[in-house]
Each structure stands twice: as C-alpha cells, then as structure tokens.
Amino acid sequence: MIKLSMTTAFWLGLASSGLAADIPSSHSERLFLNASALTDLKPLQFDFHKGQFQLGENSRELLKQWAEQIKKYSFPIHIYSYAATPESLRDMTENRAKHEAVRVAFNRGLIARALLEQTGIASNRIRLHAIGSGTLHSSENLKITIRQD
Numbered sequence: 001m002i003k004l005s006m007t008t009a010f011w012l013g014l015a016s017s018g019l020a021a022d023i024p025s026s027h028s029e030r031l032f033l034n035a036s037a038l039t040d041l042k043p044l045q046f047d048f049h050k051g052q053f054q055l056g057e058n059s060r061e062l063l064k065q066w067a068e069q070i071k072k073y074s075f076p077i078h079i080y081s082y083a084a085t086p087e088s089l090r091d092m093t094e095n096r097a098k099h100e101a102v103r104v105a106f107n108r109g110l111i112a113r114a115l116l117e118q119t120g121i122a123s124n125r126i127r128l129h130a131i132g133s134g135t136l137h138s139s140e141n142l143k144i145t146i147r148q149d
C-alpha cells in the first residue's frame with residue numbers, strides 16, 4: 001500500500017511509468033490536485049544590510065501570505081539564513097569572525113521561524129540552517145523554501 005506522504009516528483013514518476021494504476025483513485029486524485037499547487041509555490045528570499053536582523057513590514061506580510069498557502073501541507077519548511085563575516089577583522093580572530101557571521105545568520109533565521117510559527121505552522125516542520133560565510137562581502141540574505149538545498 002502506498003502512503004499519502006509520497007512526494008510530488010515520485011507521484012509524477014509513477015504516473016508517467018504507468019505504475020500509478022495500482023493506487024486507489026481517492027489517493028491519486030488528492031496527490032494530483034496538490035501537485036499544481038506545490039509547483040506554483042516559489043521560495044521566498046529576503047536581502048539584508050550588514051548588521052540588520054529584522055524583516056521589514058512588507059517582508060513580514062509576504063512571509064505570512066506564503067505561510068498561509070503552505071500550512072495546509074505536512075512537508076518540512078527549510079530556512080536558509082546567510083551572513084557574511086564582519087568587514088573589520090582588526091579586533092577579532094578569523095575564527096571569531098566566522099562565529100559572528102553564523103550568530104547573525106542564526107538570529108535572522110529565528111525571527112523568520114517565529115513568524116512562521118505565529119501563522120500556525122508547527123515548529124517540528126521548520127528546519128533552520130544558519131550559514132556564515134568564509135569570505136568577506138558575501139551574501140546577506142534569508143531563503144525560505146520547501147526544498148532542501
């Protein structure tokens with residue numbers, strides 16, 4: 001018996017190979033109806049200035065609208081938060097600068113996670129990935145997606 005938790009890609013692969021005929025029609029119709037909704041759902045990306053933690057009001061509203069679309073499904077949500085190492089390295093070691101970048105990325109991710117939880121998404125569905133860069137002047141952004149990168 002096939003579970004309802006199969007991925008859309010797996011379902012489409014079964015459908016194209018003809019193996020989906022063994023799936024009860026109520027399950028296959030539900031999976032197929034969800035497939036188009038999932039392909040239309042685009043990842044969110046928010047850019048930050050150095051040292052900025054908070055999302056602006058427009059970004060918060062966009063995140064809430066995205067969360068309303070996604071909360072009816074049960075798959076995990078991934079938050080990828082990136083921060084560059086501080087530009088001024090005179091007063092800190094390279095290792096400490098990298099840790100500072102991860103700390104900034106983590107704090108941004110926590111804020112996004114809290115906003116998702118406020119819209120009704122269970123915390124056990126949210127995966128936070130805080131990534132500090134090893135190079136100067138790298139990206140300062142936050143990406144929220146249903147795909148694991």
